Amino acid sequence: MLEFVLLTLLKILGFVLVFCIMLAAVLTWTERKMSAVIQDRIGPNRASILGIRAFGLFHPIADMLKSFVKEDFVPAGANRTLFFLAPAIALVPPLCAFAVVPFGPGDLVISNLDSGMLFVFAILGFGIYGTTLGGWASANNFAMLGSLRGAAQMISYEVSMGLNLVGIFLVFGSVSLTQIVAGQGELLWGWLPRWGIVVQPFGFLLFLAAAMAENKRAPFDLPEGESEIIGYFVEYSAMGFATFMLSEFVEVIVIACIAATLFFGGWQIPWVDPAGTAGGWITVAQVAFFAAKVLFLCWFQMLIRWTVPRFRYDQVMSLGWKVLLPLSLVNILATAVVLALIA
Amino acid sequence: MVKVKVVERPPADLVVQSWVPELWKGMKVTGRHFFRNVLTGKGIVTSQYPEARRPYPPRYRGKHRLMRREDGSVRCVACFMCSTACPADCIRIVAGERGDENEKYPVVFEVDFIKCVFCGMCEEACPCDAIRLDSGVHRVPAYTRADELSGKEDLLSLGTLSVSRQGGEFK
Numbered sequence: 001m002l003e004f005v006l007l008t009l010l011k012i013l014g015f016v017l018v019f020c021i022m023l024a025a026v027l028t029w030t031e032r033k034m035s036a037v038i039q040d041r042i043g044p045n046r047a048s049i050l051g052i053r054a055f056g057l058f059h060p061i062a063d064m065l066k067s068f069v070k071e072d073f074v075p076a077g078a079n080r081t082l083f084f085l086a087p088a089i090a091l092v093p094p095l096c097a098f099a100v101v102p103f104g105p106g107d108l109v110i111s112n113l114d115s116g117m118l119f120v121f122a123i124l125g126f127g128i129y130g131t132t133l134g135g136w137a138s139a140n141n142f143a144m145l146g147s148l149r150g151a152a153q154m155i156s157y158e159v160s161m162g163l164n165l166v167g168i169f170l171v172f173g174s175v176s177l178t179q180i181v182a183g184q185g186e187l188l189w190g191w192l193p194r195w196g197i198v199v200q201p202f203g204f205l206l207f208l209a210a211a212m213a214e215n216k217r218a219p220f221d222l223p224e225g226e227s228e229i230i231g232y233f234v235e236y237s238a239m240g241f242a243t244f245m246l247s248e249f250v251e252v253i254v255i256a257c258i259a260a261t262l263f264f265g266g267w268q269i270p271w272v273d274p275a276g277t278a279g280g281w282i283t284v285a286q287v288a289f290f291a292a293k294v295l296f297l298c299w300f301q302m303l304i305r306w307t308v309p310r311f312r313y314d315q316v317m318s319l320g321w322k323v324l325l326p327l328s329l330v331n332i333l334a335t336a337v338v339l340a341l342i343a
Numbered sequence: 344m345v346k347v348k349v350v351e352r353p354p355a356d357l358v359v360q361s362w363v364p365e366l367w368k369g370m371k372v373t374g375r376h377f378f379r380n381v382l383t384g385k386g387i388v389t390s391q392y393p394e395a396r397r398p399y400p401p402r403y404r405g406k407h408r409l410m411r412r413e414d415g416s417v418r419c420v421a422c423f424m425c426s427t428a429c430p431a432d433c434i435r436i437v438a439g440e441r442g443d444e445n446e447k448y449p450v451v452f453e454v455d456f457i458k459c460v461f462c463g464m465c466e467e468a469c470p471c472d473a474i475r476l477d478s479g480v481h482r483v484p485a486y487t488r489a490d491e492l493s494g495k496e497d498l499l500s501l502g503t504l505s506v507s508r509q510g511g512e513f514k
Contacts, residue, residue: 037380038373042389205363303377307369 011110016098019291023298024249025060031249031302032059038306063242070238075139078235082137087236087243090130094250096123101257102178104267104287105276109178116177117169120258121162124214128154130247131216131223135232146232149313150223154214156320161210163328167203167335168196168262181266185274193270196263200335204263206328211255212301213320217248219308220316256297264293399479404461406493407454408478408501417495418473418505421447425465425474433458434465452495456482472505474498 029044033056036043044056074083100116102109113119128151135147169175172183186194197204213220224231233244260266267290268274273282311319358364380386390397399405410418421438439450459482466476478501485491 034377037387038376040376040380040386040388042387042391303370303373304366307373308366 007107008110011108015101015103015110016095019103020095020098020250020253023253023294024246025064026057027249027252027298027302028063028245029057029059030298031305034299034302035306038303067239067242072238072240073235075235077139079137079139082133083235084240086130086134086137087240087247088130089133090127091243091247091250093123093126093130094247094254097254098257100177101261102181102266103257103290105273105283108267108283108287112176112178114176116180117165117175117258117262120254121158124254125158127247127251130244131232134236134244138232138235140235142230143232143234146223146225146230146234150216150232153216153220153223153316153320156317157210157213157220157324160320160324160328161207161214163325163332164203164206164210165262166328166332167200170332170335170339171196171199177261177266181261181268182274182276184265185268185276187271193265193268195265195268200263200331203328203331203335204259206324206331207263208255208259208301210320210324210328211259212304213316215248215251215255217252217301218305219310221310222313222316225310252298252301253294255301256294259297260290260293264297266290266293399481403479404463404476405479406456406482406501407459407465407474407476407498408503409452409495409498410473410475410502410505411499413504413506417448417452417499418471419449419452420445420471420473421449422470424468424470428464428468430462430464431458431460433460449495452498454493454498455491456493457488457491475502 033043044059045053047053047056047058047062049058074080097120099110100113100119102112131150131154132147135143135145135150138144168180172180174180174183180196184193184195188194188198192198216223222229224233233241236244267276267286269286269289273286276283276286353359376386412418419436421436423436423438426432426434426436433455435451435453435455436449437451438447440446441448461476463476465474480501482491482493
């Protein structure tokens with residue numbers, strides 16, 4: 001029992017606290033640097049330690065120190081308890097979602113739940129509370145409107161995000177992430193890895209669109225609209241604001257992890273040790289391969305974010321309800337028919 | 344009648360509406376910039392300002408300068424041509440007696456850089472090559488209006504010897 005607890009704590013420390021939080025901090029740098037490079041600029045490069053600049057990689061540290069020492073302003077009339085609780089409620093659910101993501105073969109998953117993906121949906125649903133409470137507790141009408149936009153958008157896209165993945169569940173016959181990854185180790189026609197993107201390419205596009213909208217990032221950043229519209233964390237300063245931002249970047253990693261697990265074979269290296277029992281250096285390579293997939297998908301989301309302009313709000317809503325939802329239903333139907341014909 | 348040219352909107356057919364090919368086109372552009380700038384850094388146009396300064400263009404004027412005679416005294420004869428020509432009325436001259444054949448010199452010669460528009464009409468108006476608008480020295484912003492005035496000593500310190508002859512004759 002003690003061994004189990006210690007091992008689990010070690011996995012949480014390694015995967016969630018070191019890999020994911022560090023990656024989220026680096027992503028704040030990547031976001032600024034990528035936007036700069038895409039727009040032919042240099043981007044942040046001034047923060048230095050002992051004269052070493054390291055391409056501006058110390059900027060997350062500088063940002064964090066600055067957030068800690070800034071004034072934590074609470075507007076008059078705000079609900080202080082909820083005001084301070086909201087950023088935490090926004091940050092904790094995406095961190096919890098990592099619990100069921102298998103980052104390596106065998107026991108390299110924090111909790112091997114049979115209801116894996118359902119747990120992720122349930123826990124990510126809590127993220128709406130962070131947005132809504134943050135806007136409501138600020139006692140600011142514009143923040144309130146922003147949180148209403150956020151809540152409506154997140155609830156709308158949660159529906160189609162869940163339905164998009166039903167195709168994957170049908171193909172692999174499970175909602176457990178571990179079993180889905182194991183299923184993706186098989187080969188189609190003896191040579192093609194049966195990854196989710198191969199059997200459900202349409203589902204992947206729909207999932208990515210819905211997940212990015214769920215995460216409230218551009219082109220779906222209407223709840224916050226950092227440059228023009230006033231969003232739900234307009235009254236937040238210092239660490240409260242930083243926590244909201246951090247939760248957004250953690251959600252980028254969650255989406256990357258889930259997309260990597262469901263559509264890109266998780267820790268599977270094609271044609272190498274699909275059962276995950278080899279151990280030794282192959283296991284290390286598999287964990288590294290999973291990390292590489294996650295990094296690629298994070299990069300991909302950032303590329304989309306700096307490519308596409310923002311939607312109008314009515315376009316966001318009609319895209320969610322009139323396009324993505326029917327398309328995901330069609331996807332489920334088509335998948336079910338094809339599976340029935342094969343069987 | 345104004346001729347109106349009606350530009351047809353590009354058709355929003357199903358291919359465009361599906362977003363995927365259009366998104367792919369956009370990502371090819373951003374991806375091309377990303378990889379070119381990360382791998383070669385050739386597209387980047389930023390200059391690192393305090394360390395690397397871009398040179399001013401060769402025809403940049405900068406502050407005025409007052410030219411000198413061979414004996415080092417100011418060439419200006421306080422004729423007021425420049426301050427008359429100045430469209431911004433930024434030159435203030437107080438004339439004084441020199442006591443030799445050149446008769447006058449400026450006791451005070453002040454240029455107000457808040458008013459100055461750097462048009463160069465003072466330079467054109469000057470009959471004796473005393474004021475030039477080509478020092479290339481940028482005017483430095485100041486905290487008070489008084490600090491924006493540049494006096495005779497300052498303008499003279501930028502100036503050099505002028506060997507042109509007044510009246511077009513060699514003496």
